[in-house]
Amino acid sequence: MSSAGVKLALVTPAPKAQLRVLLLEDNQLDAELVLRALRKGGWDVTARVVQDEAAFTLALRTYSPEIVLADFNLPSWTGMAALDVLRSETPDIPMILVSGALGDVTAVECIKRGVTDYVLKDGLARLPEAVRRALEENHQHALRRQAEENLARKVEELARSNADLEQFAYVASHDLQEPLRMVAAYTQLLSERYVGKLDENADKFLGYASEGALRMQVLIQDLLAFSRVGRSGTPGAKVDCNAVMQDVLKTLGPAVEESGAIVTCSELPVVWGERTQIAQVLQNLIGNAIKFRGTEPPRISVQAEKEESHWLFRVADNGIGIPAESVDNIFVVFQRLHGRTEYAGNGIGLAICKKIVERYGGRIWVESQVGGGSTFKFTLPLQPPDQPEEGKP
């Protein structure tokens, strides 16, 4: 049903079909021969024959031909000038040159400029087939153009709905902070004032209420941080990852020391991005490697190597590893594999890493085995981003 609808909307050439021809030809005999060749080839032709620009333009507007056939040389005009007029009037009607012998160079030039085909006047037997092919090609073009337009519209819709969602997440988390601050502050005030003055249950309830409010504050802060990834600046500056690593190790210093971690790092490249965001990716990955350590002190190696179109970074550890069924889930916002009492955190770190890496046109994934450590890999393009857009290139 729907494909029939599409076909109806477009020009479909069929044998024995009617054909409206606009013929630019000053020689009446030649015009007659052209039309006869078409009829002989199975076309039910109606035609308007014109000789100059004014008549040609008028016919384009009033006669609505399906195809234009044009002589190359006319007394007062040329076929190529006619092509320019045709294209300025409509992009959809194909044009075939029907002419005496042209040099190869001229013929190629004509095709380059948009003539669909070129038929010699002493080879008119080929004309019906040339017309059929031109219409078919035109039909395919129209289909492709329509498909491309549909695709472009869908992409635009998606981008818009994505932007709307981000805006929503940002506004929602931002506006939720204010009332939540009241809840948190006053439950805390209640606890401070009245703990021990009511009964045991009341103390417990107040404790739950303030704990919940505080946890929600952290969640909302995280959500805000997540939705800010796509909002801050343009990722177009050069960032020296070696310097970034120095900062990251300084920030993680206490955790490194406390866990006895050994972090080794190869020479890292200069990449395109925003320094704080690149730092955040490395810090989250290294921080996780320390947090999810096994019984041994963590050994973490950070490396990068150049591949065809991108840098490939690896952050490898000897930690507890990740079950195979979870390797994709871990990049989803607020996804946690462990209980809150086992490992602290809200499950926002890797989601932020993914968002940052993809913002720069890269990819992030993990290779891991339970008990066998994890290797997080991510790519960053060698080239600066053309457009600071979300998503993969």
Add this chain to the structure above:
Amino acid sequence: MKTGLRLFLVDDNPADVGLTREALATSPRHSAIESVADGTEAMAFLECKGKYASAERPDVVILDLSLPKKSGLSVLAAMKDAPKLRGIPVVIFSTSQLNDDVLRSYEMGASCYVSKPGNLADFFAAVKSIEEFWCDRVRLPRQGE
């Protein structure tokens, strides 16, 4: 015992006004706190108009940014435009952490910008440090001279 400040609080959120009063309730400085809930009222108070005809000039204004009727920044602008009010220090006390808000506040003559902390202990500490700073550390213009 120290004499406190005459504080003027402009905040539409009664919960925050309550917390601010709580924070200073046990202070040894005995600050007087008066408050209004929108920008228009704030200007009426400062200019001693209408029901505020006998209002006393505050030492420090603590001003929220998002206010009904007349925004915090408009109040700030109006104060800095008025020769009689221009000399009163204005502490912006807001939830907003947007750099734009901070920058504009200072550009328009705010004395300082303090973010409202989300946590009770931090909120109390912030309010107390505002009072302590303006009461103990800073020399303020004497009134009526």
